[in-house]
Amino acid sequence: NAGVTQTPKFQVLKTGQSMTLQCAQDMNHEYMSWYRQDPGMGLRLIHYSVGAGITDQGEVPNGYNVSRSTTEDFPLRLLSAAPSQTSVYFCASSPGQGGPTGYTFGSGTRLTVV
């Protein structure tokens, strides 16, 4: 059972480039979310999905797009990378809001924009 898989683990982009961070889960979880983690800021919610075909914005959505065509996958697209998007990105999934096992996190993607 792989859990939540994020790829790539590390990425360096030039300003203005676009890319997609991949997230896949094999637990048939309905809820999936993307967070970014910056020093001193904790984890901030970018976008989330409560099921296939349903997405919504979080606290810091600007510069990012998402789609959820399948239950398993929830890719995060950076449209035109900026240095301010240098961060560690985490994907998480859950069967619902308040299950006893909480949310399951991927191991993260460390992104540097130069």
Add this chain to the structure above:
Amino acid sequence: SQQGEEDPQALSIQEGENATMNCSYKTSINNLQWYRQNSGRGLVHLILIRSNEREKHSGRLRVTLDTSKKSSSLLITASRAADTASYFCAFVPGYSTLTFGKGTMLLVSP
């Protein structure tokens, strides 16, 4: 921002001592969760307490919740060096998914 706030931001103790971390939030919640993050790794779920519960235990962890004060605390008893990590509270506000506090960095020295 609807983020929670943890207190203290950093905590340094000796092995065997107890560690207490606090979390405050501003919205109504259905449950509050605590997570641990080892340096550079993903987050791991520790414990969930529902809004109708006041206290919950799991091994060396004890969580309390006071919905009237919109606050929670996490107590780790008999700390070990392996408990060194960052600890985050998290809850579901109006966004319908998990929102985190800024975390407490715990250092447990042998």
